[in-house]
Amino acid sequence: MKHIISALVENKPGVLAHVAGMFAARAFNIDSLVVGRTEDPQLSRMTIVVIGDDRVLEQVRKQLAKIVPVVKVQDFVGQPVVARDLMLIAISVPPEKRPEILSLIEMFRGKVVDISQKFVMVEISGPEAKIEAFINVCKPYGIKSVARTGTIAMPRHAKIEA
Amino acid sequence: MKSKSRTSAGSADQITRRGEQAVKTGAQIVVDTLIEQGVETMFGYTGGVVLPLFDRLYDAPINFIVPRHEQGGCHMADAYARASGKVGVMLATSGPGACNLVTGLATAMMDSVPLVALTGQVRTELIGNDAFQEADTTGITRPVTKYNCIVKDVKDVARIIREAFYIASTGRPGPVLVDLPVDVQVTKCSTGGPAEMKLPGYRVRTKGHARQISTAAEAINKSKQPVLYVGGGVVSANASQELRALAEKAHLPVTMTLLGLGSYDQRRPESLDMLGMHGAAYANYAVQECDLLIAVGARFDDRVTGKVETFAPNAKIIHIDIDPASISKNVSVDIPVVGDAKVILGELVKEVEYRERKRWFNKIAEWKKKFAFRYDQDSSTIKPQFVVEELCRQTKSGAIVTTGVGQNQMWAAQFYKFIRPRQFISSGGLGTMGYGLPAAIGAQVAMPDVTVIDIDGDHSFNMTMTELATAVEHNLPINVCILNNGYMGMVRQWQELFYNKRYSKSYLSNPDYAVIARALGAVGITVDKKEEVPKAVKQMLAEKKPCVVDFRVEREENVWPMVPAGKSIDEMSGLDILERLI
Ligand SMILES: Cc1ncc(C[n+]2csc(CCOP(=O)(O)OP(=O)(O)O)c2C)c(N)n1
Numbered sequence: 001m002k003h004i005i006s007a008l009v010e011n012k013p014g015v016l017a018h019v020a021g022m023f024a025a026r027a028f029n030i031d032s033l034v035v036g037r038t039e040d041p042q043l044s045r046m047t048i049v050v051i052g053d054d055r056v057l058e059q060v061r062k063q064l065a066k067i068v069p070v071v072k073v074q075d076f077v078g079q080p081v082v083a084r085d086l087m088l089i090a091i092s093v094p095p096e097k098r099p100e101i102l103s104l105i106e107m108f109r110g111k112v113v114d115i116s117q118k119f120v121m122v123e124i125s126g127p128e129a130k131i132e133a134f135i136n137v138c139k140p141y142g143i144k145s146v147a148r149t150g151t152i153a154m155p156r157h158a159k160i161e162a
Numbered sequence: 163m164k165s166k167s168r169t170s171a172g173s174a175d176q177i178t179r180r181g182e183q184a185v186k187t188g189a190q191i192v193v194d195t196l197i198e199q200g201v202e203t204m205f206g207y208t209g210g211v212v213l214p215l216f217d218r219l220y221d222a223p224i225n226f227i228v229p230r231h232e233q234g235g236c237h238m239a240d241a242y243a244r245a246s247g248k249v250g251v252m253l254a255t256s257g258p259g260a261c262n263l264v265t266g267l268a269t270a271m272m273d274s275v276p277l278v279a280l281t282g283q284v285r286t287e288l289i290g291n292d293a294f295q296e297a298d299t300t301g302i303t304r305p306v307t308k309y310n311c312i313v314k315d316v317k318d319v320a321r322i323i324r325e326a327f328y329i330a331s332t333g334r335p336g337p338v339l340v341d342l343p344v345d346v347q348v349t350k351c352s353t354g355g356p357a358e359m360k361l362p363g364y365r366v367r368t369k370g371h372a373r374q375i376s377t378a379a380e381a382i383n384k385s386k387q388p389v390l391y392v393g394g395g396v397v398s399a400n401a402s403q404e405l406r407a408l409a410e411k412a413h414l415p416v417t418m419t420l421l422g423l424g425s426y427d428q429r430r431p432e433s434l435d436m437l438g439m440h441g442a443a444y445a446n447y448a449v450q451e452c453d454l455l456i457a458v459g460a461r462f463d464d465r466v467t468g469k470v471e472t473f474a475p476n477a478k479i480i481h482i483d484i485d486p487a488s489i490s491k492n493v494s495v496d497i498p499v500v501g502d503a504k505v506i507l508g509e510l511v512k513e514v515e516y517r518e519r520k521r522w523f524n525k526i527a528e529w530k531k532k533f534a535f536r537y538d539q540d541s542s543t544i545k546p547q548f549v550v551e552e553l554c555r556q557t558k559s560g561a562i563v564t565t566g567v568g569q570n571q572m573w574a575a576q577f578y579k580f581i582r583p584r585q586f587i588s589s590g591g592l593g594t595m596g597y598g599l600p601a602a603i604g605a606q607v608a609m610p611d612v613t614v615i616d617i618d619g620d621h622s623f624n625m626t627m628t629e630l631a632t633a634v635e636h637n638l639p640i641n642v643c644i645l646n647n648g649y650m651g652m653v654r655q656w657q658e659l660f661y662n663k664r665y666s667k668s669y670l671s672n673p674d675y676a677v678i679a680r681a682l683g684a685v686g687i688t689v690d691k692k693e694e695v696p697k698a699v700k701q702m703l704a705e706k707k708p709c710v711v712d713f714r715v716e717r718e719e720n721v722w723p724m725v726p727a728g729k730s731i732d733e734m735s736g737l738d739i740l741e742r743l744i
């Protein structure tokens with residue numbers, strides 16, 4: 001099962017290496033890992049999507065929490081969260097097919113961020129499934145390249161206030 | 163970077179002129195912080211980028227021991243910590259010096275030993291340039307330390323060293339490495355300001371959950387066939403007294419892991435000695451038949467559990483451990499209690515009641531009689547087990563014993579009867595050959611008045627024997643007993659049993675160890691007759707100098723019993739051999 005783990009870590013050199021090294025050393029499976037700043041300049045947030053059974057996930061959480069610069073570990077499994085990926089995708093589109101692709105982009109609430117003779121580059125964000133779906137509908141046109149962030153997530157408001 | 167350090171040094175000077183704070187170099191701050199942390203003895207080896215530190219250590223009130231190899235130094239600091247309960251300290255230069263620490267750090271990491279390693283590093287501005295003797299020390303040592311970091315600002319030196327000692331010695335102890343670029347060592351800085359620790363991600367839970375403790379006590383009171391299974395955590399938590407109180411009050415048999423040896427007096431009737439791959443058959447049977455397994459400071463290592471699916475199949479499991487991550491890692495636990503073993507056992511004692519458990523103890527007594535550790539006492543050759551028994555007899559179970567790795571280690575664990583914690587010092591988790599001699603040195607430095615014996619293997623000794631020179635230099639009366647079978651005996655045993663006696667690369671020609679000992683300034687004795695063993699041991703123990711005794715033991719003796727890899731721990735080989743020797 002897929003779990004979204006959110007870890008607040010001290011904003012120090014070596015922390016990413018430590019976390020990534022621990023996952024490799026213990027043969028845990030990372031689907032994606034995103035690191036970014038938070039509201040507190042001393043802390044960064046790592047959002048890690050991990051695949052495994054309950055037992056593996058228990059170890060993942062405990063081993064993460066054991067790393068000294070890791071301040072807090074949450075597993076969002078089973079709770080309402082907003083989870084989002086961001087993607088840039090370059091699709092090859094000959095001029096005659098542009099109207100068609102533009103309406104697709106609109107349906108997915110994507111944004112055209114660059115355009116040339118042969119390609120359009122689209123920025124699109126949303127739950128992973130939506131991103132995947134968009135990739136699928138673009139396939140027939142030809143995908144030149146894809147850059148994705150991996151998932152970031154936050155529990156829904158009600159939860160934060162509680 | 164350079165100009166930045168100059169400014170900070172400048173401002174520091176100004177502060178002193180105002181007479182508010184002292185100005186010190188990074189190196190001086192390191193040494194002062196070590197002293198503040200109670201360091202009386204440390205180990206270290208010099209080099210280019212630690213010269214500022216060595217200069218400050220020149221007249222510091224610290225007993226400083228220089229090994230012949232940094233790995234040896236790291237093992238010395240490790241054993242110093244294991245023997246004394248204090249934090250061991252090892253200092254090395256950058257690059258090759260730091261790389262030589264890796265085996266020592268990994269050894270300490272696997273066995274949860276509190277160690278602070280300090281390494282020099284090239285100047286901050288050269289880092290990443292493949293500078294001379296540069297190595298990515300924090301990168302290389304990250305997986306083998308509990309924590310490590312590089313100090314890039316002299317203002318952080320005192321705080322980080324304090325944090326290093328705190329992290330190394332609290333929670334589940336472990337090695338911490340601090341990398342100190344040489345420019346940070348020479349930069350001046352005003353001190354006296356707050357150097358409080360900043361560790362928002364580091365929490366230690368010592369007190370166990372009260373309800374969990376009560377649940378555990380109830381389970382103990384209800385159990386008809388309980389077994390206490392204790393590991394190195396009891397030793398590092400200094401919880402032997404509480405363990406004894408619990409075992410006596412509730413009347414529980416106690417078995418120990420390799421690293422747990424010494425935590426329970428093996429002369430006591432409750433002791434089931436060591437369990438596991440080469441553990442006592444009676445311990446393994448008791449674990450397999452128990453209805454309640456009370457694990458304390460032990461981690462269900464595969465050398466203990468054998469085939470994990472069939473380990474203690476009928477037992478409810480209580481697991482007391484300071485490390486939440488070790489709970490339910492290998493075996494799923496029914497009653498976890500996270501916290502300090504000393505505190506939790508102390509609480510548990512209050513809630514348990516005496517139960518006679520006559521049938522259980524009778525059954526155990528029968529197993530004990532039938533499957534005691536035995537060897538052929540009538541053999542004309544020197545049996546390695548006989549040497550260990552003789553050592554135990556003549557030292558009245560009182561020596562500190564260190565070991566190499568292999569058969570020698572297992573015989574030391576089986577035939578020396580330990581009576582107090584911190585008496586048995588061995589590389590359990592990593593199984594580091596070459597640990598025995600430097601460990602004996604570290605232990606002897608920590609405990610100058612106690613007899614220290616390294617029960618070693620010939621090939622283990624080969625790996626670090628250069629440290630004999632260190633023992634001679636410091637006049638340490640350590641005793642090295644080489645159980646010299648001319649083989650990598652444990653490897654040979656596996657080849658005999660599982661590879662058709664094809665002894666592939668498991669023997670080398672050995673030197674004359676007594677001659678080597680003498681060349682290095684120690685006493686060297688060779689024993690090749692069985693009847694000479696007691697006399698040689700006596701002579702060795704009387705020596706004031708380091709002494710090496712080369713016991714030419716039976717070459718193809720095996721360690722029994724043995725749980726073959728992948729089998730349950732009650733599927734032992736060699737029991738017929740033990741029974742025949744009754
Ligand atoms: C550094 C290291 N290298 C290799 C091994 C693998 N190994 C385990 S036991 C052993 C043989 C040990 O031989 P010796 O020290 O003579 O001990 P004996 O088993 O003969 O008592 C070897 C090679 C190890 N444990 N450590």
Ligand SMILES: [Mg+2]
Binds near residue numbers: 646650651
């Ligand atoms: Mg040998």
